[in-house]
Amino acid sequence: MARLWLLLHGWLALPVWAYVFFICVTGTIATVSHEIVWLFDPSVRASQPAGIEERMGADALIAKVMEQRPGSEMQWVSWPVETHFAPTVFVSEPSGRGVGLYVNPYDGHVQGEAASVGFSTFMRALHGWLFLPWTTGYSWGWYAVAFMGIPMLGSVITGILVYKKFWRAYFKPRLRIGKGARLFWGDFHRLAGIWSIPFIIIIAVSAIWFFVEAILSDTGVTVSTAGIPTVLERESIPVVSQSDDLPPVSLDGMIATAQTAHSGLRTDSIFMPGNAFDPVQIFGRGSYPLVFESATIDPYSGEVVKLRRVSDYSVVELVTNSMRPLHTGDFMGLWLKVIYFSFGLLLSMMVLSGMLIWTKRTVRETRDILREGRAGRLEPAE
Amino acid sequence: MSAGVQRGEARTRLGRWWQDWRFHLSALAVLVPLAALPRYYSDISLFTGDAGLGSGEAKHVQVGPFDLQIAEFWLTAPIDMGVAGARKQFSVSLCQGCEHRIRAIHARFGKPRSLRAAGALFSGSHVRQTADLQVPPSVDSSDNLWLTVEEWDGTVHHGDIAVDQVSPATAAWLARKEKQQ
8 A cells, every 4th residue: 555655645746846846945935035135125124223212103104205205195004013124105106106115114214115026026926826917817827836735735645654653753863864865865855754744734735725715716706704895985975175175184093093993903004095985994913813804994084984803704714814824924923934934945855855766766777677678688589 | 676656667768768857847837937927027017007007008088177098907808707797997097186176087888877877986096096897798889988087076077088099909899799799
């Protein structure tokens, strides 16, 4: 039986090993892509200027940005959960161009502009959908990448089945160095494999969910309980002669109102209305950090018209909404990203070592076959 | 003999090459993102507005006192989105200073009978807002694209533009559809 599992284990990954390796490597880099940008681009850092202790409130921060970008219109602002990153204020410029601005949270200075395709966007698009376009629903690239979750899960399962009493290797790890490449890669593959079982299962299962999610979305099926987007009632919109006569909108005021309505709500990002019937939306990571909570606010009255708390999600949604953060590792801070990165490297190396084991064995078999073949030809004819 | 995926027993040069290299051929998958990259960048510059209002040339439409510009987002015919019907996206930009007076812009194929039926609502900044319109089955090539502007004081204005002016591909699609009927 183990032979059959090993055969299956090989066939699941070997024929596509280079493609899977490519997905694993790009995904591994994507988990820490923001951190890589942080290392190389000082404008994304939330550096504290000398003499300023406090971070600015939302209104003061936006006012300061608008001073530096006259004529621009603020569309959204986000405060990264990792506070060593600068907030991003996304504006629409008078030319019609939309651009993200990295803003110092202490003095509101615009430190730089986000590239329309920055390093992390690039890595995410490369890993997630191979840059293939999203024209009529999910990109074919998304399907092509997410599908690989199935052979990946199959590889873990068959790998465990092949490896009799694998748990013993937790107590007696074996990595033979200096006894030839075949033994080293074999040991490495097994050792890295058993230590990565939970990680690979998380990555594979979430990838399979992404595949299912795309099918559901493209066939018009939803598991969401969020309901249709809020459109403000025509009657609730004030009649004024010009938009300048509308009461001023205070972001700090809305954050406070939202927190009164739901005391645990964090403010990670605020989206401004896209039109006169559109509400303001505040998003924040929930107490269960894998899903987002939100408050929908009428900008004219300042009242909360809709709340979406962790308790408002169905169980199915809590599970499915957790899939993305579980896949990317972006929900507990830097330390978890580093763990994801390390296991991502291991997983990439497992794909590579799996292939190497096969080629090393192949080299041996090739030699045998060639020898046999030559021997065959040398045999005297009867 | 070891278990697992066997190398095979090919003895010809080509057969051996295939057996040694067949599993490395998936590396060619890397060509897919490479080939898709130029289109990816051109799409992004369209989304950010770097490429202008839309893919199509922006046209002026006079709606009451307002001079708006409209462009089709993609140069394609309407896209069949299943239950959502045939869809077509447009972007508009407002005349300078008009943003203080304009409360909302709607668009639809065919003349709207009332404000309630003014069609899709544009969303975005005053220099660039987009709307996703359904092309109802009843629309034919004689129908224009109608824009409705609501002012903050409640005044409503209508204006229209011929479909072949703003989207030749949609006009051709409508004409083709009529011929089939």
